[in-house]
Amino acid sequence: MSISLAVFLLFVASTLGITYWAAKRSRGASAYFAAGRRITAWQNGFAVAGDFMSAASFLGLIGLIALQGLDGFLYSVGGFVAFVTILLVVAEPLRNTGKYTMGDVLAYRLRPRPVRALAALSTLTVATFYMIAQMVGAGALVTLLLADSGLTYNVAVIGVGVLMMVYVIFGGMLATTWVQIIKAMLLSACTLILTLLVLRHFHFHLAEFFAAASQIAHQQHGQLVVSDFLQPGLHYKLPHGPLDLISLSLIFAFGTAGLPHILVKFYTVPDAKTARHSVVWAMILIGSFYVMTSILGLGAAVLIGPDDIVTHGGTNMAGPRLAQALGGNVFLAVVSAVAFATILAVVAGLMISASTSFAHDFWTNVIHRGVERKSGESVLVARIAALAVGAVSVLIAIALGPASNVLILATFGMAVAASANFPVLALSIFWRRFNTAGAVAGLTVGLLATVGLIVAGPNAMGIDPPNVVGATRHLIQAKPWFPFENVGIVSVPLGFLAAFVGTLLGREPSAEAKFNELLVRAQTGLGAEKAASH
Amino acid sequence: MNSTGRNASRQELARTEWDRIAASEQFKDLLQIKKLFIVPAFVFFFMYYFALAVLVGYAPKLASARVIGSVTVAYLFALSQFVVGWIIAGLYLLASTRFDALTKDILASFDERQGDK
Numbered sequence: 001m002s003i004s005l006a007v008f009l010l011f012v013a014s015t016l017g018i019t020y021w022a023a024k025r026s027r028g029a030s031a032y033f034a035a036g037r038r039i040t041a042w043q044n045g046f047a048v049a050g051d052f053m054s055a056a057s058f059l060g061l062i063g064l065i066a067l068q069g070l071d072g073f074l075y076s077v078g079g080f081v082a083f084v085t086i087l088l089v090v091a092e093p094l095r096n097t098g099k100y101t102m103g104d105v106l107a108y109r110l111r112p113r114p115v116r117a118l119a120a121l122s123t124l125t126v127a128t129f130y131m132i133a134q135m136v137g138a139g140a141l142v143t144l145l146l147a148d149s150g151l152t153y154n155v156a157v158i159g160v161g162v163l164m165m166v167y168v169i170f171g172g173m174l175a176t177t178w179v180q181i182i183k184a185m186l187l188s189a190c191t192l193i194l195t196l197l198v199l200r201h202f203h204f205h206l207a208e209f210f211a212a213a214s215q216i217a218h219q220q221h222g223q224l225v226v227s228d229f230l231q232p233g234l235h236y237k238l239p240h241g242p243l244d245l246i247s248l249s250l251i252f253a254f255g256t257a258g259l260p261h262i263l264v265k266f267y268t269v270p271d272a273k274t275a276r277h278s279v280v281w282a283m284i285l286i287g288s289f290y291v292m293t294s295i296l297g298l299g300a301a302v303l304i305g306p307d308d309i310v311t312h313g314g315t316n317m318a319g320p321r322l323a324q325a326l327g328g329n330v331f332l333a334v335v336s337a338v339a340f341a342t343i344l345a346v347v348a349g350l351m352i353s354a355s356t357s358f359a360h361d362f363w364t365n366v367i368h369r370g371v372e373r374k375s376g377e378s379v380l381v382a383r384i385a386a387l388a389v390g391a392v393s394v395l396i397a398i399a400l401g402p403a404s405n406v407l408i409l410a411t412f413g414m415a416v417a418a419s420a421n422f423p424v425l426a427l428s429i430f431w432r433r434f435n436t437a438g439a440v441a442g443l444t445v446g447l448l449a450t451v452g453l454i455v456a457g458p459n460a461m462g463i464d465p466p467n468v469v470g471a472t473r474h475l476i477q478a479k480p481w482f483p484f485e486n487v488g489i490v491s492v493p494l495g496f497l498a499a500f501v502g503t504l505l506g507r508e509p510s511a512e513a514k515f516n517e518l519l520v521r522a523q524t525g526l527g528a529e530k531a532a533s534h
Numbered sequence: 535m536n537s538t539g540r541n542a543s544r545q546e547l548a549r550t551e552w553d554r555i556a557a558s559e560q561f562k563d564l565l566q567i568k569k570l571f572i573v574p575a576f577v578f579f580f581m582y583y584f585a586l587a588v589l590v591g592y593a594p595k596l597a598s599a600r601v602i603g604s605v606t607v608a609y610l611f612a613l614s615q616f617v618v619g620w621i622i623a624g625l626y627l628l629a630s631t632r633f634d635a636l637t638k639d640i641l642a643s644f645d646e647r648q649g650d651k
Contacts, residue, residue, distance in 0.1 A: 070608050074590065077615045081583050084619050087626060088572050207603045214604035230606045231598040232590040242591025249587045253580055276630060280623045287616045294609075516556035517549070523564060524637045526555070526644065527547065 004333035011186070011341045012163065018178045019171035028532075032172035032379045033100040033356050036532035039177055039268040045281020048265045050180030051349040052079075052256070052282070053187060053289060054130075055137045055316075055342050056410050061290075062322070063315025065297020067306050069216075069229030071236050072297060074245065076290035078252030083286065085257040087279040092272040093429045093522035094263060099529055101353075102263050102421060103361035106428050109514035111436040113366050115424075118443040120361040122420050123260040125447070126413045127354035128393060130261075131347055133409035135160055135397035138343040140316070141336070143402055153402045161394035164348045168355065168386045172379075173268055176348045183338075183345035188285060190338045194319075195292045197326040198299035213298040218306040229301055247489035254492060255414040258421030261353035270531035296322060355386035411486075412454055419491035420446025423499050429522055432515040434503050441502025446495030453487035456480065555644060564636040571629045575622050582618055586611055 026032055039047065057079060064072035098104035103119035135157050142156035151159075167175050202209040214228040227234060236245045256262055266275045300309065300318040303325055309318045320339070324332035359382035364372055372378055424442040427434045454460060461481065462474035482490075521527050555561050590597045590608050597608035 070590070070606070070612070073609070073612055074586070077583075077586065077612050080616060080619060081579070084576070084579050084622060087623055088576050210604040228598070228604070228606070230604060230609045231594075232608050233594050233598075236591065242587070245587045245591045246584065249584055253583065273630075273634060276627070280627060283619060283623050287620060291613065291616055294613075513549070517547075517552040519565075520552050520555045520561065523568070524555075524561070524640055526641060 004336040007337035015179045019175040022171035022175035026172050035174040035268040038531050041274045041277035044269050044278035046184040047177045047180040048282040049285040050184035050345045054346045059316040061293045062296045062319035066300035066318040068235040070232045073294045076293045082256030083283045090257045091266050091275045091279050095266045095272045095275040096522050096525045096528040100360045101357045109511045115439045116361040117366045120357045123357040127350040129409045130413040131350045131393045134347045140402045157397045165390040167348045168351045169383045176352050180345045183341045186338045191292050195295045212302045244484045247486035250492050251418045251488035254422040255418035258417035261349045264353045354389050355382045358385040415450045419450045419495040423495040435508035435511045438499045438503030442499030445498035449491040449494045453482050457482040560640045
């Protein structure tokens with residue numbers, strides 16, 4: 001048995017143990033959906049970090065920085081900044097006014113059925129697309145890293161799917177949270193060791209390291225050139241580059257603050273003050289992780305070389321190959337196993353947010369108008385939904401195959417969150433006049449604009465020469481209609497605009513009358529959901 | 535204080551009670567003080583963040599200038615985003631002790647009124 005398989009099995013065994021423990025403790029809806037609201041600040045900080053730092057952050061960013069230098073590092077910065085939005089604007093009001101989902105906050109003073117139905121649709125779409133991207137990533141990782149272990153793509157995808165279903169269906173939010181905490185610890189430790197190994201290679205001499213990073217030889221248009229990877233412009237070039245960059249920044253500034261699987265984490269703590277402290281914990285973890293990705297990415301560019309990375313395994317393998325170069329096969333095995341654990345923790349978080357939204361928003365509140373007919377019904381529905389969502393994602397991931405372009409799927413989730421979820425969430429908390437029509441318009445337009453622009457943009461459209469096949473081939477072989485890779489510069493303002501215009505079309509006295517209640521509750525926590533008392 | 539009793543009473547508050555708290559000087563003070571920190575902090579941070587994209591996109595020469603050894607303006611500016619984010623988080627934690635104290639007062643006078651009934 002290979003070392004990476006052993007490390008990975010150890011992780012699986014301990015998380016299954018946690019799931020068993022959580023399943024025994026978990027009684028009732030608040031225990032299942034919100035871990036009884038008894039998670040502490042540091043625990044939730046680690047869980048949020050474990051929920052957020054996906055395989056795309058760990059494997060993708062190192063590769064991106066190794067190929068694009070500073071331009072790639074801008075992605076790392078972007079992943080961090082939205083936590084300032086979450087800290088200052090979202091976490092505390094959300095914790096005080098909601099129960100289990102983002103839809104709770106919207107339904108507080110708006111007409112519950114239309115807003116909950118759309119909130120559930122948006123949550124399910126974001127979560128499913130994100131989940132498929134993670135699963136395809138997991139499968140691809142296996143075929144690259146564990147080729148000698150006899151595991152295939154399909155086995156890996158099914159394995160990830162089954163494991164996350166076990167965590168979520170039996171262990172609920174409590175098990176998911178602990179899986180994420182352990183993963184965050186493993187990932188942080190692994191990144192720190194790898195960073196120290198890179199720096200040791202340069203005798204802990206930062207000047208020497210950065211000097212090497214400023215002269216990297218690589219191929220460009222068939223010619224060997226030497227580039228400074230600490231300078232911008234390797235990826236974002238004129239004429240559209242700067243605007244594309246601002247567009248990306250817009251998505252990052254608000255996107256994470258509208259990601260349903262991140263938002264639900266703030267319901268697992270006892271009160272708003274704990275939610276606040278947990279965001280700061282998450283900011284410390286995520287921030288230091290992203291700072292280290294710059295050392296790892298530049299280190300991979302120096303020690304392995306951008307051309308070698310492209311030809312041997314692609315961008316996603318830059319990190320694992322760096323680990324192999326510096327720490328040998330044992331460390332490669334550990335890094336691969338941690339990358340796998342990373343995917344599992346993120347996928348479990350996505351799955352529980354999707355199934356919670358289906359059960360709580362759609363089943364209980366839209367179909368049955370807020371009345372739970374039998375006690376425990378919503379938890380049962382959530383479990384069945386988790387099974388269904390998991391099965392569908394596994395099937396789609398298998399149908400797509402390991403070579404599919406997952407970047408579009410992942411971009412999609414973040415862009416929908418920034419353009420549809422965040423505007424209506426923020427307006428419903430802060431704008432007295434905001435009403436149901438505004439929320440419906442904002443969610444619908446934000447969602448449609450994002451999908452439409454991504455499909456019409458260079459991510460999906462492009463003309464490839466016939467020798468480009470598989471993952472890198474564009475879905476639609478035509479000149480893109482929309483010039484930017486990142487749709488935020490158009491879709492975020494459109495989402496806000498639609499929410500404004502929709503609101504101004506009419507007045508909703510009941511929503512305005514309830515604003516004081518929402519405001520007082522959001523700011524003081526009066527009447528907020530309490531932690532389980534045992 | 536019986537916490538479940540207090541909790542139940544809070545959840546079945548009449549509309550007039552919420553409006554009364556919203557109109558109280560204490561609550562207005564809390565909102566004012568929160569706004570005084572949050573709005574400038576948020577605006578400043580995101581101007582600082584978008585300045586990075588603008589600098590890198592529109593002033594690549596300046597962004598490529600080397601400051602210490604090979605380290606460029608752009609890289610240092612990007613790293614400083616993390617530091618500034620952490621500083622804002624720290625300041626917010628400091629400021630929030632004041633928010634919490636004011637919130638406690640509001641809840642205490644609410645409990646008093648509930649007790650009188």
